[in-house]
Amino acid sequence: MKFKRALCCAMAGVLSAVAIGCGGGGDDGRRPVGPVDDGDLKFDPNNQIVYENVQLKMWSVTTGDDAKTQDDIIARFNETYNGMIKVTTEHISRYELEPLLDTTMQFDRGSAPDLFFSHGSRAAEYVEKDWLLPIEPYMDKASLVIDRTDYVESLLDATTVDGHIYGLPQDVHSAMVVYRADILEKNGLDVPTNYQELVEVCESAIDLAKAGNLWVRGENSAGYKATDWRKAPTTGWDNPFPIAYGDMWVHEFLGYTAAAQNGGQFVASDGKPGWNTNEVANGLQVLKDFVMPSETSENKYPLTKAYGSEYDVGNTPLRRGDAIFKLLGPWEYPRDLAEYESLMAADGGSSNIQTMSMSNLFAKDSSKEYASKVKGEGHAFMLMSTVTSRTKQCAAMVFADWMVNNSSVEWAKRGHLPSLKSVENSSEYRSDPAYDAYIKNWGSCDDYIVIQPTQHYSYVDMYFKHCVQKAMSTQFKNSSVKSIMNEEYEDCVDYIDLYA
Amino acid sequence: MKKVTLEGYAFNREKRNSKIRKTGSLLFFFGPYFFCFCLFFVFPLVLGVVMSMSKFDGKSMFPSEFVWFDNFKTVFTNRVMIKDFWSSVWYTIRFALIIVPLCILIPLGLALLINIKPPCYKIFRACIYLPGIFPLTSTGLILLRMFSYHNGFINSFFNISVDWFGNTGTAWFMVGLFCIWGGIGGNFIILCAGLENVDKGLYEASGMDGASRWEKFRYVTLPAIKPQLIMCIFTSLCGYMNLYGQNYILLSNTPDQDAVMTAVFRIQNMLIGGSKPYGYAAAMGIILGAIIAAITAVQMTVTKERKGGDKHVRAFLDWKESR
Numbered sequence: 001m002k003f004k005r006a007l008c009c010a011m012a013g014v015l016s017a018v019a020i021g022c023g024g025g026g027d028d029g030r031r032p033v034g035p036v037d038d039g040d041l042k043f044d045p046n047n048q049i050v051y052e053n054v055q056l057k058m059w060s061v062t063t064g065d066d067a068k069t070q071d072d073i074i075a076r077f078n079e080t081y082n083g084m085i086k087v088t089t090e091h092i093s094r095y096e097l098e099p100l101l102d103t104t105m106q107f108d109r110g111s112a113p114d115l116f117f118s119h120g121s122r123a124a125e126y127v128e129k130d131w132l133l134p135i136e137p138y139m140d141k142a143s144l145v146i147d148r149t150d151y152v153e154s155l156l157d158a159t160t161v162d163g164h165i166y167g168l169p170q171d172v173h174s175a176m177v178v179y180r181a182d183i184l185e186k187n188g189l190d191v192p193t194n195y196q197e198l199v200e201v202c203e204s205a206i207d208l209a210k211a212g213n214l215w216v217r218g219e220n221s222a223g224y225k226a227t228d229w230r231k232a233p234t235t236g237w238d239n240p241f242p243i244a245y246g247d248m249w250v251h252e253f254l255g256y257t258a259a260a261q262n263g264g265q266f267v268a269s270d271g272k273p274g275w276n277t278n279e280v281a282n283g284l285q286v287l288k289d290f291v292m293p294s295e296t297s298e299n300k301y302p303l304t305k306a307y308g309s310e311y312d313v314g315n316t317p318l319r320r321g322d323a324i325f326k327l328l329g330p331w332e333y334p335r336d337l338a339e340y341e342s343l344m345a346a347d348g349g350s351s352n353i354q355t356m357s358m359s360n361l362f363a364k365d366s367s368k369e370y371a372s373k374v375k376g377e378g379h380a381f382m383l384m385s386t387v388t389s390r391t392k393q394c395a396a397m398v399f400a401d402w403m404v405n406n407s408s409v410e411w412a413k414r415g416h417l418p419s420l421k422s423v424e425n426s427s428e429y430r431s432d433p434a435y436d437a438y439i440k441n442w443g444s445c446d447d448y449i450v451i452q453p454t455q456h457y458s459y460v461d462m463y464f465k466h467c468v469q470k471a472m473s474t475q476f477k478n479s480s481v482k483s484i485m486n487e488e489y490e491d492c493v494d495y496i497d498l499y500a
Numbered sequence: 501m502k503k504v505t506l507e508g509y510a511f512n513r514e515k516r517n518s519k520i521r522k523t524g525s526l527l528f529f530f531g532p533y534f535f536c537f538c539l540f541f542v543f544p545l546v547l548g549v550v551m552s553m554s555k556f557d558g559k560s561m562f563p564s565e566f567v568w569f570d571n572f573k574t575v576f577t578n579r580v581m582i583k584d585f586w587s588s589v590w591y592t593i594r595f596a597l598i599i600v601p602l603c604i605l606i607p608l609g610l611a612l613l614i615n616i617k618p619p620c621y622k623i624f625r626a627c628i629y630l631p632g633i634f635p636l637t638s639t640g641l642i643l644l645r646m647f648s649y650h651n652g653f654i655n656s657f658f659n660i661s662v663d664w665f666g667n668t669g670t671a672w673f674m675v676g677l678f679c680i681w682g683g684i685g686g687n688f689i690i691l692c693a694g695l696e697n698v699d700k701g702l703y704e705a706s707g708m709d710g711a712s713r714w715e716k717f718r719y720v721t722l723p724a725i726k727p728q729l730i731m732c733i734f735t736s737l738c739g740y741m742n743l744y745g746q747n748y749i750l751l752s753n754t755p756d757q758d759a760v761m762t763a764v765f766r767i768q769n770m771l772i773g774g775s776k777p778y779g780y781a782a783a784m785g786i787i788l789g790a791i792i793a794a795i796t797a798v799q800m801t802v803t804k805e806r807k808g809g810d811k812h813v814r815a816f817l818d819w820k821e822s823r
Contacts, residue, residue: 102561125774128558128559128774129559130559245753245755246753305650306663307649308649308665309663309665313650462772469755470755470756473666473756474663475667475756476755491580494578494579494580495777498578498581498780
């Protein structure tokens with residue numbers, strides 16, 4: 001009896017603590033979607049908002065070189081708005097950012113940032129958690145305009161939940177293709193522009209190698225220099241486009257892209273996964289054929305070795321001349337250019353490699369409108385629900401708007417194409433040497449699509465990636481892509497229903 | 501007014517001072533531990549039980565509704581829960597049944613060898629313990645590189661083509677290797693210490709009675725290091741039933757994730773996206789804890805020293821008589 005009473009007391013104590021904690025959530029659910037009042041705003045005689053030393057704190061998902069570039073751009077903003085608005089940024093890796101924000105928003109809301117720079121496609125999940133404020137009322141208050149026609153439609157859609165915009169998209173990025181222009185040229189092979197041509201180029205190269213007629217070059221263990229041309233071996237040169245399901249470029253971008261280029265959609269109208277369709281299966285079949293060609297596939301040879309769970313599999317073969325194509329994150333391309341510039345300085349330097357977007361390269365029917373689509377991921381500026389000062393809210397909008405309009409080519413050099421068509425078409429953007437050198441090869445940002453908003457994003461995304469990995473794995477060689485997708489879909493929906 | 505004698509006053513004062521000293525000592529020595537025990541064990545445990553009986557709305561990390569045993573019921577009856585959680589528990593148990601004996605026998609063998617005290621045995625002892633002090637992540641990355649499918653040292657050296665981390669069977673083998681490589685050091689040191697303390701006179705006596713090497717090991721060494729062995733089995737079993745890091749580091753890219761997820765990995769995996777799954781995850785944690793407690797209870801019962809502990813004496817006399 002005593003034990004039971006003690007247990008009840010303990011439970012009551014913990015529950016009380018929990019209930020007190022629940023109360024700590026503060027102003028959850030406060031999301032003005034219409035016009036807002038002036039709050040603590042101050043106006044000058046011209047009815048313009050006065051910003052006096054407004055300090056904004058932003059958490060950014062960027063790290064490494066991206067973080068440095070972003071800091072430089074923000075420093076320009078701080079200089080422009082000196083004495084008015086100052087933004088300080090904390091860079092936190094994508095793996096730590098959400099858990100940290102989760103904890104902060106629960107237990108220490110006072111330390112939460114004012115702005116959050118992260119992937120826009122996650123906005124619906126953040127809104128579900130009450131982390132974000134819709135930005136339109138504050139954009140209006142700060143006399144700023146969101147011109148929907150100027151934005152890449154898919155990017156703005158991703159941050160739009162129930163008709164309200166929760167993030168201002170800054171950019172879009174994806175993986176892209178790097179190819180050995182010198183090897184293609186030397187062997188009289190054209191740069192492919194669609195899937196059929198890609199298969200043809202790869203298979204022609206393999207046939208040439210088998211016949212002892214494929215010229216390649218690159219440093220290898222036999223002592224060849226990077227610029228020495230040699231004939232590829234008649235056996236073993238069978239890996240023209242190395243990809244692996246363990247590669248981030250594949251499971252983050254290529255899987256989705258192959259599905260999208262074959263007409264696939266990813267999110268159903270109710271927010272549940274919409275990828276269990278024949279169109280998506282066709283896209284994943286293209287990737288399966290890459291590794292394990294069948295009688296019905298376009299390619300008769302595998303276009304890549306089965307690299308399994310490895311990652312960054314294209315770097316070494318491409319450098320050695322054992323491959324012609326590879327996938328890469330565009331933010332790493334400048335580094336590649338520098339590497340080849342030094343490696344092949346004796347003959348052409350960095351001009352021996354070129355880049356292009358994945359547009360059309362995995363579409364079975366390149367005449368379709370969706371064949372040019374590339375799955376991207378975009379960053380967006382989001383306003384945290386913890387910001388209560390109207391001045392801060394408006395200042396945050398001024399900052400976000402400035403960044404979207406002024407980051408331009410510096411940010412694009414890091415692989416992040418602008419979200420605004422007006423920026424993409426601006427003379428400043430197009431006149432930069434980097435634009436002609438490589439940025440233009442990544443295509444129009446209009447071709448990029450991101451995952452439609454869903455509060456179940458984590459599950460929709462995770463189970464789709466399982467499908468991609470299994471479709472390309474030799475362990476599932478005898479399972480059809482559709483059966484893999486059915487099984488993953490069932491599990492995904494079961495979890496979503498369980499939590500609904 | 502009550503009169504107090506000098507002796508009485510001195511006695512009471514000393515009694516009071518002694519009580520203060522004792523309480524002070526108790527608080528000083530036990531207090532920090534008790535505080536940490538409550539903060540890091542009792543509170544999370546009670547909170548975990550409360551969470552396992554609660555529902556979460558996805559917005560807050562705090563419960564929104566008390567649902568009693570609904571979450572437990574779901575874990576036992578829901579299709580996807582049965583498929584995912586219980587299969588991962590079963591994988592974990594099977595793995596523990598294989599790896600725990602290995603993580604006892606290998607260190608035991610090494611400890612016996614070291615106990616012979618060959619030349620430079622201290623260096624060998626340090627080398628055997630060394631892998632255990634490396635962080636899990638570093639050892640994992642080394643293994644990932646060594647066993648890489650196309651560029652790995654192992655495949656190149658043996659001229660084989662095995663995707664160690666891509667196929668379910670080989671992936672579990674790698675986890676086993678990781679556990680043995682990084683995990684035997686602790687058991688090895690404990691068993692070495694146990695062997696050091698075995699009374700040498702017992703070996704001499706058994707030798708005079710004509711015991712062979714095996715018989716010395718069976719009837720002298722093993723009983724003497726039994727407490728250390730039981731402790732090693734207990735800690736290894738608990739540790740490997742909570743296996744997570746090794747699988748996370750090595751097998752995050754294995755395509756058949758369902759087949760390589762341990763129970764803790766599955767629970768951890770449920771925490772993505774929001775707080776809605778917290779109740780189920782907590783219920784799973786409580787169930788897993790109960791399973792581990794049940795298994796260790798069985799193990800402790802089986803290995804328990806029975807009362808009337810003259811059975812070894814009787815066994816020895818029986819053996820001697822039989823010769």
